[in-house]
Amino acid sequence: MQAEKDDNTAQGPLRRWLDDMPLGLAPLLIACMGLIAGLYLLVNPVRGGHADLSMWVFGPLHADAYQTAADGFAKMTGRTVDVQLINYNAVNQKLRSALWAAVNIPDLVEIEKSAAGGFFRGPLDKVGFLDLKPFLERDGILDRIPANALAAYTDRGAIFGVPHDIHPVMLAYRADIVDSYLARRGLRMADLATWDDYFRELHDLLVPDQRYLLQIEYGDAWAFQIFLMQRGGGIFGPRGELRMDDEVAVGTMTWMIPLVAEAEGRKVAESLGNWDPSFYRGFIEGFYIAALCPDWRTSQLEAFAGELSGKLRLVPLPAPAPGGLRTSQMGGTMLGIARSAKDPGLAWQFARQIYYGSPTQHGRLFRITNILTPDRRAWGDPAYHEARPYWGNQVLGEQFIALADEVPPFYSSGFLPVAQAKLNEAIVACYSQYRSHGAEGFEAFVRQRLKSAADHVRRQMQREPDWDAGR
Amino acid sequence: MQMRNARTAPYLFLAPFVISFLIFGAYPIVRSMILSLYITSGPEAQHFVGLDNYLYLLRDPDFWTAFSNTATFAAGSVALQLPLSLGLAILLNRPDVRGRDVFRFIFFSPNLMGLVFSALLFMLILAPRFGLLNASLHALFGLPLTTRWLSTPELVMPALIMVALWLYTGFNMVYFLAALQSVDGELYEAATIDGAGRWSQFWHVTLPGIKPVLIFVVVLSTIGSFQLFELAFLLLGNSSGPDQAGLTIVMYLYQNGFLGGDLGYAAAIGWTLAGMVLILSLIQLRITGTGKEDR
Numbered sequence: 137m138q139a140e141k142d143d144n145t146a147q148g149p150l151r152r153w154l155d156d157m158p159l160g161l162a163p164l165l166i167a168c169m170g171l172i173a174g175l176y177l178l179v180n181p182v183r184g185g186h187a188d189l190s191m192w193v194f195g196p197l198h199a200d201a202y203q204t205a206a207d208g209f210a211k212m213t214g215r216t217v218d219v220q221l222i223n224y225n226a227v228n229q230k231l232r233s234a235l236w237a238a239v240n241i242p243d244l245v246e247i248e249k250s251a252a253g254g255f256f257r258g259p260l261d262k263v264g265f266l267d268l269k270p271f272l273e274r275d276g277i278l279d280r281i282p283a284n285a286l287a288a289y290t291d292r293g294a295i296f297g298v299p300h301d302i303h304p305v306m307l308a309y310r311a312d313i314v315d316s317y318l319a320r321r322g323l324r325m326a327d328l329a330t331w332d333d334y335f336r337e338l339h340d341l342l343v344p345d346q347r348y349l350l351q352i353e354y355g356d357a358w359a360f361q362i363f364l365m366q367r368g369g370g371i372f373g374p375r376g377e378l379r380m381d382d383e384v385a386v387g388t389m390t391w392m393i394p395l396v397a398e399a400e401g402r403k404v405a406e407s408l409g410n411w412d413p414s415f416y417r418g419f420i421e422g423f424y425i426a427a428l429c430p431d432w433r434t435s436q437l438e439a440f441a442g443e444l445s446g447k448l449r450l451v452p453l454p455a456p457a458p459g460g461l462r463t464s465q466m467g468g469t470m471l472g473i474a475r476s477a478k479d480p481g482l483a484w485q486f487a488r489q490i491y492y493g494s495p496t497q498h499g500r501l502f503r504i505t506n507i508l509t510p511d512r513r514a515w516g517d518p519a520y521h522e523a524r525p526y527w528g529n530q531v532l533g534e535q536f537i538a539l540a541d542e543v544p545p546f547y548s549s550g551f552l553p554v555a556q557a558k559l560n561e562a563i564v565a566c567y568s569q570y571r572s573h574g575a576e577g578f579e580a581f582v583r584q585r586l587k588s589a590a591d592h593v594r595r596q597m598q599r600e601p602d603w604d605a606g607r
Numbered sequence: 608m609q610m611r612n613a614r615t616a617p618y619l620f621l622a623p624f625v626i627s628f629l630i631f632g633a634y635p636i637v638r639s640m641i642l643s644l645y646i647t648s649g650p651e652a653q654h655f656v657g658l659d660n661y662l663y664l665l666r667d668p669d670f671w672t673a674f675s676n677t678a679t680f681a682a683g684s685v686a687l688q689l690p691l692s693l694g695l696a697i698l699l700n701r702p703d704v705r706g707r708d709v710f711r712f713i714f715f716s717p718n719l720m721g722l723v724f725s726a727l728l729f730m731l732i733l734a735p736r737f738g739l740l741n742a743s744l745h746a747l748f749g750l751p752l753t754t755r756w757l758s759t760p761e762l763v764m765p766a767l768i769m770v771a772l773w774l775y776t777g778f779n780m781v782y783f784l785a786a787l788q789s790v791d792g793e794l795y796e797a798a799t800i801d802g803a804g805r806w807s808q809f810w811h812v813t814l815p816g817i818k819p820v821l822i823f824v825v826v827l828s829t830i831g832s833f834q835l836f837e838l839a840f841l842l843l844g845n846s847s848g849p850d851q852a853g854l855t856i857v858m859y860l861y862q863n864g865f866l867g868g869d870l871g872y873a874a875a876i877g878w879t880l881a882g883m884v885l886i887l888s889l890i891q892l893r894i895t896g897t898g899k900e901d902r
Binding site: 153156157163167170225228229232235236237238251254255257258259262263264345353354355356407408409410411412413414417418423550551552553554557560561564565592599600601603 | 612613616619620623646649650651652654656659663730731734736737753757759760844845846847848849850854862863864866867868869870
């Protein structure tokens with residue numbers, strides 16, 4: 137023992153100190169490494185890029201296009217933009233976390249329309265986005281875009297986002313099946329001006345369990361919302377008021393449910409899913425001969441249903457009644473500028489370039505996505521006037537442009553997710569009711585069911601504090 | 608000096624963990640508890656409501672729908688998964704099973720795949736008309752090809768339980784295999800000499816031998832089931848499914864916090880879930896008598 141102690145004394149204080157470490161040398165090394173790494177990071181903090189502007193987008197095609205635009209922007213202004221591609225679901229969570237922590241907030245961000253309302257809650261001056269109305273007015277852009285395109289991003293008079301798109305809805309149908317059939321009867325698809333015309337004239341094409349006249353997925357509220365907006369309704373109104381149980385909604389539900397819930401033989405609409413490969417397979421195999429088709433869905437059909445090349449055509453939606461609206465609206469993306477943006481002027485300059493800049497740039501993107509920009513100035517680009525072989529040489533751009541000003545408004549709300557969920561429940565309940573009891577008392581049931589769904593949402597809305605009271 | 612070093616050293620080594628835990632664990636826990644007392648819309652828009660979020664939650668039918676769905680999933684998946692896992696483990700623990708290592712790997716392998724991949728795979732398998740499951744059921748039993756597993760409210764939960772079975776049965780099997788291998792073989796020999804049959808051996812030797820692991824797996828599976836989110840969210844196309852048939856408690860939390868923007872209400876949902884899981888775990892431990900034998 138004494139010898140060991142002498143030995144330690146002889147080895148010096150450092151060695152003795154090391155030997156005294158209760159867990160040996162390894163933890164000390166780990167601690168040292170941690171200390172060195174920590175000190176290094178303290179001196180050289182990791183920054184989210186050294187660009188002048190940061191931007192988050194969730195669409196890969198958008199990211200590519202904006203990166204190209206950012207390169208041009210850098211050459212033009214000498215200022216750089218860091219375009220980050222983030223998953224669709226992640227971008228909402230990441231943005232919400234960033235806004236809460238006031239850390240790493242992007243200067244610009246793209247958000248999907250249905251999620252936008254959640255970011256507009258709270259006192260107006262505390263919303264995480266800048267009111268872009270002054271910019272839009274100053275640059276005369278308000279006159280260049282259809283007014284309804286801004287509805288989803290307008291809250292209490294402030295415009296928190298600029299629209300990337302309009303998304304008119306058309307009807308994509310199997311021309312190889314329908315056109316020759318109608319021709320034999322001396323009709324054309326364009327003659328079927330209302331839904332009643334459509335289902336009546338095509339009824340003989342219906343083959344129970346083999347072929348239906350329209351794809352409608354009753355299990356989600358997607359188709360219902362399209363029909364609802366086509367009839368001038370909506371889940372929310374312009375002042376954020378809930379409208380999901382008004383007479384338009386009751387009428388839409390009473391009309392739509394029998395299409396999918398009638399007994400086999402009278403049922404005219406079916407679905408194999410809205411978003412998965414079955415949807416395309418069903419269309420390819422002729423399980424349904426038509427589908428509701430916003431502009432963005434046309435490019436998905438081109439990509440995932442190549443077999444239908446030359447067999448599909450687009451026509452305006454048949455109207456709910458003679459003289460009614462021939463289109464609707466579904467989906468959308470906004471671009472917002474964060475209130476915390478380092479240089480809002482510069483951020484707007486880039487936003488203007490990518491959203492309302494060169495028509496050629498929009499045209500290039502349209503050729504890939506088929507998504508119509510709301511910027512009228514770009515509609516003159518040749519890309520919007522090209523025949524598309526996939527669609528039997530129809531000129532898609534011109535078709536969308538013809539409907540652009542009729543696209544109904546969609547009003548956002550922070551309560552949209554809960555309203556959509558309750559609407560979905562109501563649709564399923566109405567479907568079950570019709571399946572079991574038929575048309576008798578159906579309208580009264582629909583009215584009661586929608587009201588109870590809406591009451592639930594209203595109860596949640598009533599909990600919302602009046603954020604701006606007393607300001 | 609040496610004594611002082613020896614005394615302070617453990618604290619120094621513990622410090623990184625303790626500090627990290629306080630910042631990234633304890634603070635968020637406390638903060639979320641405080642947050643649950645507010646209606647919120649961003650850090651600067653908070654409105655104190657006391658316990659109103661919790662009281663509202665108790666009257667919120669959506670929360671109870673989510674609770675009912677989650678409890679059904681937990682009960683269904685645990686009740687099916689555990690006997691299956693245990694059965695597989697017993698089978699693959701027998702030395703006379705040829706290629707048992709291969710089988711063990713095969714049964715465990717679903718767990719090696721990502722949840723996203725599994726969800727995409729099952730979206731195809733469960734697809735109406737063209738999916739493998741419907742095609743098989745049609746060929747074997749003449750059932751309709753158009754069964755809509757993920758868009759018929761009554762079928763959503765069975766479909767989720769089925770996918771969870773595929774994912775986690777092999778995983779739990781590994782726990783049971785490890786437990787079975789630790790049961791003393793002499794006990795079986797003694798039981799055989801005493802005339803115990805296979806069932807009797809299973810009941811009186813195997814089960815008591817693996818009881819700690821069994822309880823661990825039951826508790827862990829229940830907790831995991833109550834935290835169900837990604838699988839349902841992905842399979843149902845980022846939604847709660849038709850008629851909210853796939854709405855789980857965590858999904859409801861996500862909808863309120865990250866889609867609706869009220870992190871306060873979401874925090875209240877989170878704390879209620881934590882309370883439920885705690886109570887359920889305590890009940891399970893109480894029923895199984897865990898802890899008593901340690902005293």
